[in-house]
Amino acid sequence: MANLxxxxxxxxxGKTSLVKALIEKxxxxxxxxSHTTRVARPGxxxxxxxxxxxxxxxxxxxxNDGFIESACVFDxxxxxxxxxxxxxxxxxxxxILEIDWQGARQVEKSFPNIISIFIIPPSIEALRERLTGRGQDDAAIIERRMQDAVSEMQHYNEFDYLVINDDFETALDDLSNIIHSQRLDTEQQFSKHQTLLASLTRQ
Incomplete structure (x- = not known):
């Protein structure tokens, strides 16, 4: 039984960097x-x-109803x-699906047993610093991203888990712990270890 x-x-x-590191470990x-209409970035x-x-x-x-979720983000x-x-x-x-809160709502209709995780910055100042530090966007786009971020973060309580990305390694450990805890769910353990559990509970 696999998890979504x-x-x-x-x-x-830092979602993309965290997910990349999570996959590697x-x-x-x-x-x-995912499919996207945006232009590929360098690399x-x-x-x-x-x-x-x-x-x-x-x-x-x-x-053709080929997407379980779709959204328009920054045009x-x-x-x-x-x-x-x-x-x-x-x-x-x-x-793992890397999507926004609106996409999460759509996915729940097809996959009601999803496990949802929301990542937030340690402060609004840290978020602005990170967006500015990437050097990819001009001031107007950064302001738009900041406004959108505040709007998105208002939906944090719709998710099962909340991770604060202050220290990268700590946030990565938090994500890893969530993944592994779901794999120890009783229903999943039963699915994987039916023979063992039957032998241990047989009278």
Missing amino acids: FIIAAPSGC TQNLCVSV EIHGKNYFFVDKDEFDAIND NYYGSAKQTVKDLLAADQDV
Whole structure:
């Protein structure tokens, strides 16, 4: 029985770096690669970071009910392919979806047993510093991202877990602990160890 995790965070909270490190240290855990209409950034690879598609191709998938969630973020469209997620779960892979709170609401309709995690910064000042420090956006875009971040963080209580990314390694350990605790859930342990449990409880 595989788990479907949602990890959400405002821009600048370190979600991408944390998830990358989490995947590297955790066996049998992967990220579902999303489709997007935005242009690839330097170093990003089609099929690895995202499936980079044009708006017509994105709309065609969406019109055929091919996404379990989709959203428009900063004028670009993102979507998680339904079949990709189902195939990974069927292969007994724990899967992470990197989406926002709106996407989480959509996914819950198809996968009610998701485990959702929200990442926040240690302060609003730290978030502004991180967004500015990336050197990717001008002042107007940073202000827009800050406003959107405050709006997103108002939905933190819709998630199962809350992780504060003050120290990277501490936040990574927190995420790792959440993943491993879910794998020790009684129902999952029963699924994996039925023979053992039967022998231990037989009278």
